[in-house]
Amino acid sequence: MSLSFVDRHPGFKEHVFDTGQVRLNYLEGPQNGAPLVLIHGLGRRWQVFEPLIPALSEKWHIFAPDLRGHGASTHIPQGYRGKEYAGDIISFLEHRVKAPAVLFGHSLGGMIGLWIAAHHPALVRALIVGDSMLLSKGFEPDTMYPMLFAGLRDLASQNRSIEDLVQGLASIKLKVPGLTEAVPIGDLPGNDREHLLLWAQCVKQVDADTFGMTLDGSSLQDWDGESLLSHVHCPTLLLQGNPDLGALMSDADVRRARSLLSNVSHFRFDTLGHALYIQQPEPVLREVTMFLRSL
DSSP: OOOOHHHHSTTOEEEEEEOSSOEEEEEEOOOOSSEEEEEOOTTOOGGGGTTTHHHHTTTSEEEEEOOTTSTTSOOOTTOOOHHHHHHHHHHHIIIIIOSOEEEEEETHHHHHHHHHHHHOGGGEEEEEEESOOSSOSSOOTTSSHHHHHHHHHHHHTSOOOHHHHHHHHHHOEEOOTTOSSOEEGGGSTTOOHHHHHHHHHHHHTSOHHHHHHHHTSGGGTTOOHHHHHHTOOSOEEEEEOOGGGTOSSOHHHHHHHHHHOSSEEEEEOTTOOTTGGGTOHHHHHHHHHHHHHHO
């Protein structure tokens, strides 16, 4: 049996923070600098940041919570609206972190970070948004995401073994740009057994309602990206994957965001899709580190 991240990295511990409504499981690293809070995406858990955490923790005090309904945090049936996710993290920042923090969010995590930076600027020193939707309120039907989230919802709703989940993930078919036929995830580059195993461990711990509420639009029903972007004034880094490889952050969204954000940097990874650091951490770590040094 392999050792956990905490067992392999002395100085890191998992804790629980009680917001009064949910209990958030989170990882905390050694106090080597100012706080850096890592916020994962839909259907994941804090462990997806493992490839980045050791290097980032050399100069930063790492906090990495599991969002409600994810990982070892509380499941709340039908309780996965954007403001509810954000409210938990706001409470965590106010009562546990207790200092202005850099927020680094991927996908859903980036949207949560954007909402907090706009509504509670005193809590956010800087913001890193990793391939999140910025303006859209939902997923276009001709993209891979409705099929992906429907497949993940179905897997998460069943009490399946990790091995069954690996096989189930590999068999989910997705629409891929440039192809007319849907392709199984297991046939797409980067989705080897090791990657699918880590993904299956996330799916094993997620509430199926997180996907269901995303699919029916209720999770992001109050999302107003234009308003949020215009109210964010802290240093902000946009990390964009390649839309031709399934990235969520469109070129049009980036152009509009750059016109609305008052202090913004942007980097596009032409060879990375939406997963960014989950599959290729080195280029993402390089850009994040450069941005953090600039602060």
